Amino acid sequence: MWGDVERTSRTNWIVGVGSAISLILLIGLMSWLRPGVPKEVTILAGLEGGRSHQWATRYAAYVESHGVRANVVSTAGSGEILDRFEETTKPTVGFLQSGVEREARDAKASEDLQSLGSLFFEPMFLFVHQGSDIHDVPDLDGKRFYSGQPGSDTRSAVRALLETFDIQGQALDPELDRLTPAQATDALLAGQIDAAFLAGESGEGQVRRLLAEDGVRPISAQHAEVFTRLHPDTANLLIPQGLFDLGEMIPREDLRVIAPAMNLVTHQNLHPALIDLFLDAATSIHRPRTLLSKRGQFPSEDYTSLPMNPEALRYYKDGPRGLRKYLPFWLASLVDQLIIYVLPVFVVLSTVFKGIPVVLEVKTKLELGRIYKRIQRVENATDHETKRDEYLAELDRLEAASAKLRTPMVHLPQYFELRQYIHDMRDRLERGW
Template structure:
């Protein structure tokens, strides 16, 4: 049986020798492409949210729950607000990958220099100015001398409120501005120790809902809202409809005009595209419904942001979720979507290699036969023009050499499809042997 196994239809050893370098090239190419396209998204990202009881905090929890379904852990990192979130994104040491940022907080050139991209606008967050009901204030210019809380500097409200005061001819030093966080500021307002407080938040925030229904607290009506939006393009004019808070109690009792920046999701430009897709998909589920200030389907959107929108987010808004993502699990769909580069690279390699390897395999098998022809030529050269006094030694030595060559040739393992070349070699050995023996007989 071992002798029979020497003669097979196919030589695996020769094939491995012939195809080995090509297989190694393919493996290296696949590993390089895998590393370049980075198909595996991170299992954890950090989202910078906002203050306690803020809309940013509430929505951050919803995003964490949405991405947990895809085994991506979202670590929530509280902050003072938009400005601190933006600063964290610009600081690589902060560990923050994505954050809620209010429109108008940055400029296009600055965002591009810092490597930031927007994932789209999520919702409008109106400027809410709550005051005690004893104050009859209709213009921001009437706030001079009052105690107004604008929130900590890490939020976007202080800078925005100063811009609003400036277009009304009011200097910040003409007011008594405080920087308490939202929750303690609300306590101060209810206790009468401050005259008003400013929020910029979605109406979902618990403190907004509470203050809209608290007796003795009224909301400032931005009657000149349209004029503000013309002066500040990142603002939009929204209306809080009468009765939207509580239809049974008719709260509020009239329409209120408000000015509103938009909340956007901003991320580092190197955030994995698959994670970007997950956040945009979650944003569609969380913010896609109708709200107090928008119709169903208005948000999320690539509009209302001064920061350039990432390509992955733009593609999602135009085409929806990728086709494979609709039918396959997230990780598998992402792998196929990202590894098309490997498929192209393999095609570019396999096509030419499919024409090189078969001839290389044939040459490798035949070389095991052909290399013995060199030995035969050496024998023939050794018996050419041998002096008469050396013939008695040379001819027997070359005949012994031929016998050794034949013995080694008989042990060659070769596929049956190449057996004719092996038998041809053996016949040529016999031919040289006959020539040697003929010369030995002719020796005087």
């Protein structure tokens, strides 16, 4: 009975200590080794009402439906987005056109940035007057033309185009820098400038307006293939006659255009679970076919100028991580975290539990040894007759001490031998030795 009680007590003690150690280690690992999935993320977009801002709003709705709060921040364009990335360390993603980091005022602004992939094309249209002697990009040399506002995606793409063909022109005229795309369209129609670069995905806005005008014409980029080979973050697109409006036959003829791609960009240390979530959103939003892309063409690891995020590359190859394929985002994230933390805890606890029996064994041997030494002092004494009562009292104390020992099963034979030894010693003393 006594042995069962002692063993149960000892088992409860070991389980209690082990559970406490597990809890402490788990909390410590979760708060120190690796942070949990962030509950809030910032999405940097262009001007409110613009296309990238509209996309950002859809992304925000998607991630919020999975339990992550999203704050959409409007900016003046790519330049400000790069600045904001440099200023913050919080979980942030942003919409940047491929190649815009070349326009950064500080080269270090993009060193920590990585692409999660391209999302859609942003074709560049070059418009000139009917009867103009401008037939391709190299003919712009020495002309007065609009190349987008400073810091804009259009300006970045045009600058790369001009540098490739070594064109000087008057693209950086301060008066033209102040023009909006709508004002540049008016200036071109009024004959105040020779040409204008405008960006548009589906023939809407100013692009759609100029394609329908009789006094201007779009230029088909004859050197598009050369440029895209030199700049693989851009695409060489054919826009067939009538693609935007078959009834009005817009455009009026086939056009070859150069198209950078919009990229989803983030810091290189964004949590892997958030990367998966944003790529899930990108797949849901951009996978369908459009006028300029095939079904499933986007999101893509192609058409990027920044380094690709390794987790994003893994996603494109294998899809969502582990349990994300089968469980909701919040539950899969929780299980992933537990696996990451519980495994090392299990290893540590296994070592601890293996060490506990060794400690108990050493402790038991020491306690048994101390009692044996005290018994031997009684046995080796030469005055048993005169100090019998004193020695019997000592044996009582030793028996009481032995009864309190927490003896592992492996040492029960030695324990019972000790108890018998004490009993035999008492009999000898009571018989007069």
